[in-house]
Amino acid sequence: MAGGAAVALPAERAVGWLASTDHKRTAAKIGVASFFFFGLSGLLALLMRAELAQPGLQFVSDHAYDELFTMHGAGMIYLFLTPAALGLGLYLVPLQVGAAEVAAPRLALGGFWLYLCGGLAMYSGFLTDSGAGSDTWTATIPLSSSTHTPGVGMDLWVIGVGLAVLGSLLIALTILLTIVRLRAPGMTMLRLPVFSWTMLVTTFMVVASFPVMVVAMALLLAERHLGGVFTGATGSIAYQHLFWFYGHPVVYVMFFPFVGAVAEVVATFSRKRFFGYRALVFSLLLFTALSMAVWGHHMFVTGAVQNQYFSLTSHLLAVPAGIEYLDLIATMIGGAILLRTPMLFALGFICQFLIGGLTGIIVASPPLDYHVNGSFFIVAHFHYTLFAGSLFGLLAGVHYWFPKASGAMLREGLGKASFWLLVVGANVTFFPMFFLGFEGMPRRVPDYAPRFGDLNLLSSIGAGVIALGILAFLANVWISLRHRVPAGEDPWDGQTLEWATSSPPPRHNFDSLPPVTSHAPLLDRREAKEGAPA
Amino acid sequence: MKSASAPLLAWGCLQLLLGAGLAAFSEGAPALLFLAAAAPVLCLAAWNRVRPASEDPRLLPSLSVPVVVLALGVALAALGLTAGLWLCLVGGEIALFGAVWLGRELKEERRWGR
Numbered sequence: 111m112a113g114g115a116a117v118a119l120p121a122e123r124a125v126g127w128l129a130s131t132d133h134k135r136t137a138a139k140i141g142v143a144s145f146f147f148f149g150l151s152g153l154l155a156l157l158m159r160a161e162l163a164q165p166g167l168q169f170v171s172d173h174a175y176d177e178l179f180t181m182h183g184a185g186m187i188y189l190f191l192t193p194a195a196l197g198l199g200l201y202l203v204p205l206q207v208g209a210a211e212v213a214a215p216r217l218a219l220g221g222f223w224l225y226l227c228g229g230l231a232m233y234s235g236f237l238t239d240s241g242a243g244s245d246t247w248t249a250t251i252p253l254s255s256s257t258h259t260p261g262v263g264m265d266l267w268v269i270g271v272g273l274a275v276l277g278s279l280l281i282a283l284t285i286l287l288t289i290v291r292l293r294a295p296g297m298t299m300l301r302l303p304v305f306s307w308t309m310l311v312t313t314f315m316v317v318a319s320f321p322v323m324v325v326a327m328a329l330l331l332a333e334r335h336l337g338g339v340f341t342g343a344t345g346s347i348a349y350q351h352l353f354w355f356y357g358h359p360v361v362y363v364m365f366f367p368f369v370g371a372v373a374e375v376v377a378t379f380s381r382k383r384f385f386g387y388r389a390l391v392f393s394l395l396l397f398t399a400l401s402m403a404v405w406g407h408h409m410f411v412t413g414a415v416q417n418q419y420f421s422l423t424s425h426l427l428a429v430p431a432g433i434e435y436l437d438l439i440a441t442m443i444g445g446a447i448l449l450r451t452p453m454l455f456a457l458g459f460i461c462q463f464l465i466g467g468l469t470g471i472i473v474a475s476p477p478l479d480y481h482v483n484g485s486f487f488i489v490a491h492f493h494y495t496l497f498a499g500s501l502f503g504l505l506a507g508v509h510y511w512f513p514k515a516s517g518a519m520l521r522e523g524l525g526k527a528s529f530w531l532l533v534v535g536a537n538v539t540f541f542p543m544f545f546l547g548f549e550g551m552p553r554r555v556p557d558y559a560p561r562f563g564d565l566n567l568l569s570s571i572g573a574g575v576i577a578l579g580i581l582a583f584l585a586n587v588w589i590s591l592r593h594r595v596p597a598g599e600d601p602w603d604g605q606t607l608e609w610a611t612s613s614p615p616p617r618h619n620f621d622s623l624p625p626v627t628s629h630a631p632l633l634d635r636r637e638a639k640e641g642a643p644a
Numbered sequence: 645m646k647s648a649s650a651p652l653l654a655w656g657c658l659q660l661l662l663g664a665g666l667a668a669f670s671e672g673a674p675a676l677l678f679l680a681a682a683a684p685v686l687c688l689a690a691w692n693r694v695r696p697a698s699e700d701p702r703l704l705p706s707l708s709v710p711v712v713v714l715a716l717g718v719a720l721a722a723l724g725l726t727a728g729l730w731l732c733l734v735g736g737e738i739a740l741f742g743a744v745w746l747g748r749e750l751k752e753e754r755r756w757g758r
Contacts, residue, residue: 125707125709126707128712129707129708129709129711129712130706130707131704131705131706131707131708131711132706210704211702211704215704215705215708216705216708216711216746219708219711219712219715220711220712220714220715223711223712223715223716223719224715224718224719227715227716227719228719231719231723262726262727265725265726266723266726269722269723269725269726272722273718273719273722286688289648290648290649290652290688290692290697291648291692291697292697293648299647299648299650299651310651311655314652314655314685317684317685317688318659318681318682318684318685319681321684322677322681331725331726335725348673351673351674351677352677355674355677355678355681395651395654395655395658396658398655399655399658399659399662400662402659402662402678402681403662403663403665403666403678406674415670415674416666416669416670418669419665419666419669419670423662617706618704
């Protein structure tokens, strides 16, 4: 036969995508799946806010509302932000450390499929007679026992969470092994880019805490079917210890990768080397170690934990957090700041996360926590950290690295429109909740006293603005992929190794690597060129 | 800090220190849970110290269908815990099939790598 080209059939292409061990494809699958679950969980939030726009029951029952907030919280934490953070790391870490591949590509692929199956299992609860999981994202005992929440829907929730957390654990392990084992020649630990450092410490927390959650879910399932696992008051406290030993570190798993993304964006768009690199590295190690030691502050009101110890460790978090903020701000001082969309989202993260962080000091103090625990104040606090903070950090990273991953630039106009809509939406939605909570409005209730009506209406209007912001972002991605503006290798004058390869990178990531002389090798190269005699 | 073992070790030791602090404040399982959680990171540090990464090029798989089959089997078996024994068995068989297939794939890969 004469020469010809091999053409992949659609089915072969599909298998090629679904079973590909290329870390970039696995990360892309995680990204798509996590944004799919973000969409679903976001729709549930809109339903909740629609119900809460007026006092009284509008269109959902008490039980349906329980399902809505449970699946919204669980979806956002187990299925969106945690996997999205790890997916970002899976894509970028090998590129930043100059590796051709991840250390255990099959582990990451298996992790993705377990996570996807877990997510589908959780959401399939809506198709059962008993409905989806309805015991809050923490599934606290005895509420989640088969006596109080019978039915298959809650079982599916427990199994789904276990699978999703196990999948995330495998993905994180892959990233950790890649940093430990596959760094390019010259890439010492103190030359790792800031984002890779944040991923490294994130994976420390994952390998230490996520196995405990998998065990907790297995024990909860055993309790529901066999009983006798978490019995009596001590059983309930034991479950809370197991859960929060995972439940607090996971908040930081959803935070540190985005601090890293924001740090890269701030350095690049300030046209400066990141300030205080070593201080940041040591603060990250201290911060993540301390954040493993604060889970008891979620249990202050139980009276069954050492409040002094957990309050002390929780307050100590302010020290490394302060170092990180100082580094971020000092990087910008004296820089030639370019206010492109990624930088706007980074600035949004820095300002808004600060509100979440400062209100965290209030809930770290037992006497103040007793007042606001179980109120809308807590909802406002963690939405400022996770939505107004982490999501803005994620979007800063997405806008920054989208050209690298796709080869196409995102549109600036739509990017800025989505940024401003999200800023307005986030603050109008979540800031009133501080007042609602402080005045005594409990969380997790579909009905409330009429005096809370105005602020709730304002909050619901804000949720609509957030939806518009997300739609503008999705439109931006769609238009930018359909009508491509080529990005080239390095559209931003980046500082780290991923910008030294083509966009998108080839299967083996690099054809050649520049010498690694610091945590910003491409900046070193540019400075050397500028400083070289003509 | 050239070796990756250093931050692993430092972090693991910080965990032990904080766990010891909790043990001094309180008694019972929470402190033990905390102390045990440092183990995976410390074990990884030790393993990396004892067996440093090889610099030889590796044979990379571009596809791995058996991993997908194994993961789907595990997920189905887990769902069988609520759906019934039949699904546990079906999932278990699929997982076993995937595991054997994966074993063959790894064996083949090693043979090509030599």
